[in-house]
Amino acid sequence: MTDDRLRATGGREVDTVRFPIGRPPREVDVLVVGAGPVGLSAAVELTGLGVDVAVVDAGTSASLARAGAIGHTPRVVELFRRWGLLQQIRDEWTFPPEWNRGTQFVTSLAGHTLVAPPRRGFAQASVTPFSLADTIRRPQSVLQKVFLERLEAHSVSVTGGWRVEDVQDSGDGMVTTVVGNGERREVRSRYVIGADGGRSTVRRLAGIGRTGEYATEKHYRLVVRTQPRAVGPAPSGVNIVFNQHASGFLAAISSTDWRAYSEPYALDAEPTQHELLATARAAFGIPDLDLELVSVTSFFRATRIADTFRLGRILLAGDAAHVRAPGGNLGEGFGDVVNLGWKLAAVLRGQGGDALLDSYDRERRPHNWRVAEHALARSQAAAATLAEIRRLGVPDDADTTAEAVATRALIGGLISAGYSPSPGVTFDERYDDSPVVAYEPGQAQDDHPWAAERYVLDPRPGHRAPDGYIDAFGDTLYDRIGQDLALLVLGGTGGSDVEAFEASAAERGISLSVVHLDDEHVRDLYGADLVLVRPDHHVAWRGDHLPQGAAAVLDVVLGQRALVHL
Secondary structure, three states: OOHHHHHHHOOOOOOEEEOOOOOOOOEEEEEEEOOOHHHHHHHHHHHHOOOOEEEEEOOOEEEHHHOOOOEEOHHHHHHHHHOOOHHHHHHOOOOOHHHOOOOEEEOOOOOOEEEOOOOOOOOOOOOOOOOOOOOEEOOHHHHHHHHHHHHHHOOOEEEEOOEEEEEEEOOOOEEEEEEEOOEEEEEEEEEEEEOOOOOOHHHHHHOOOEEOOOOOOEEEEEEEEOOOOOOOOOOOOEEEEEOOOOEEEEEEOOOOEEEEEOOOEOOOOOOOHHHHHHHHHHHHOOOOOOOEEEEEEEEOOOOEEEOOOEEOOEEEOHHHOEEOOOOOHHHHHHHHHHHHHHHHHHHHOOOOOHHHHHHHHHHHHHHHHHHHHHHHHHHHHHHHHHHHHHHHOOOOOOOOOHHHHHHHHHHHHHHHHHOOOOHHHHHOOOOOOOOOOOOOOOHHHHOOOOOOOOOOOOOOOOOEOOOOEOOOOOOEHHHHHOOOEEEEEOOOOOHHHHHHHHHHHHHHOOOEEEEEOOOHHHHHHHOOOEEEEOOOOEEEEEEOOOOOOHHHHHHHHOOOOOOOOO
């Protein structure tokens, strides 16, 4: 990268992230296949838990030009902070952050605003009532760069250029054959995590099928390059375009590179570069704009979810486990990682039973089906809205007549009616059929149905624990929990029950953080004197006392005994 390009952005850019070159180890506790954001974050998670882990990838680099996921929800940002990497990710911005003014619904970048987002004032705090975090926009390559730096600091083996050829269960572990640089090498591990994308080699070799709806057409995700300042000194960095020739996101990924979308094509169609660039120019709305087509990747509005996320010692995460209509799938991959990581570490230490690993599939797969079905329905509804808008006809940007103004206002109303917030997708990561959650009597009958457009803070077992500041200087409850099991003591001192939890955890060699919060509002929110929270921020048990003892609770939560009401 040249100094000129650095000066053009006012910050740092990541063009290409290169994976280390070398040989994977002969033996390791966990082998992660795939050095995408999910695979690398799995290695970060496991390393933080003291697990010996290595990563291999068939590729040798990751490019900013391929873009991938850019927007990350507040829930994902909570996980970045949990890993201690949020500030590093923020520091790696790839276009001036003042370009990001919320998602604008426009006729084109240079055209008319159809629906303006709520304007965030200077120094205004987060607008979400459900999280202390806020949305962030950074491309996948930024995340990979930061994750790689963390792994390098901990001397974790990450090697590019090694293709998986075979995966076999030897009875007491896994033997993975990898090929690279003309060499065939066997890596022995206790477990293998397949995080190698939608065409996962690990999933295929394991014989794990997928279920879901196939696409009836295909779309293309384009990365196009402009000349510096060709679209203005501070354009809107995040836009959804509606006009007669282009639709979908037009989002900056650097000071010169933008992600745009093609129109839908038949599954067997092969559009020309000229066609794709014409669509991108229509999204910008700048005649004769000099554009270079940097990258073209196809995607499908479909749902394909693995029939199981666990098969013996093989575990799937991210796109290897689930792909769906675009929007948030990477965040679901990070959710897989934090759900799986502490469980796998506990099993490797001999603290968790086999049911703990079974719960990974029991918890994550139903959640992913909920989100996938919503995403597909939303995608289909958006296509119907676009068709209706085009039947009305989007006026040319140069048309400023009263009729054109009225038509744009009508289109804005259609968009507003069709694009409702989905806090349930972001935050309602409930696990309501898990063998390692101590549910309360009648909870399943009393629980409100999962809904994409609805979310309320819910402290019952299986739900995400409400977060909050616990000191005057900015530390949060999630900061305090870290990567441990946490016992929240919300009513008095907890007395002998707390001592019982501490003693039972010590006997098992488990790190247990005991958090005393003397605040009646917190006690009212959580609805119990004692609350056990898992390292992935989910409530495992709550109660005012221990009728069957702390050991019984921990046995259930760690998969050592069958679930009973405690």
